[in-house]
Amino acid sequence: MIQTTAGNNNIIHVFIYLRFAKDISSIFKVGNTCTYIYFLSGSCVLLFICSSLDPEVLSQFLPVTFITFGNLIQTSIIYELVTAVSDRLPATVYNTPWELMDNGNRRTLLIFLQRLQTPVRIEAFGSLKIGLESMAAILKTTFSYYLFLKTVSDD
Template structure:
């Protein structure tokens, strides 16, 4: 679903940019929608980037817990938790591409390239 969402942003943002370049009237009609689409893409990408960076901090915080003074059952639970935080949380699209700010940058570059191509066809 996440991959489809990014593909939607790729195609819709490209088409909206092309429409905004038609003139002042088109910019007035499609400009706000273009800004909202860009804001949604940024919000989605930045959220996943923050989740990834905060999960990396979680590993350091978990190792600072004084597990030596805990009861045996708590030590076992802590061992399970320490094993879990070894790998940081990364949200991926179709279990292949990690999503984040770099993915957003790639989508924006591709949108501008497609937009330039479509403008050159006129």
């Protein structure tokens, strides 16, 4: 393993970050999947319920609708921030003073650098990448389903 010096602490931080992203993806994969399915289906139903514009219904369901959309936005932004940090990791590893290392440590550094060529993303259920793109897709789909339900109910 690389000796712990002031110049090599970057490698340790990268390793901790990679472990964190892997642990979050594996621990919460079912939870994140269920949460995003709820955001997709629940938001559509909540919008449809609020479309009646009945004051009693609005007083009950409008706050829940705002909280649901707020939670979707917060969750997606947090995961996007984690992804943004991962985009800076290759430069951090490369800026480590590798010229002063022996061959064994250089090989270890090369392995880290190769691992970081693919961006670190937190995923739901191993395939759905969580972030702003998935949030935008959920919002588009939610409004499409809402308009579909509204059209069907008007007929």
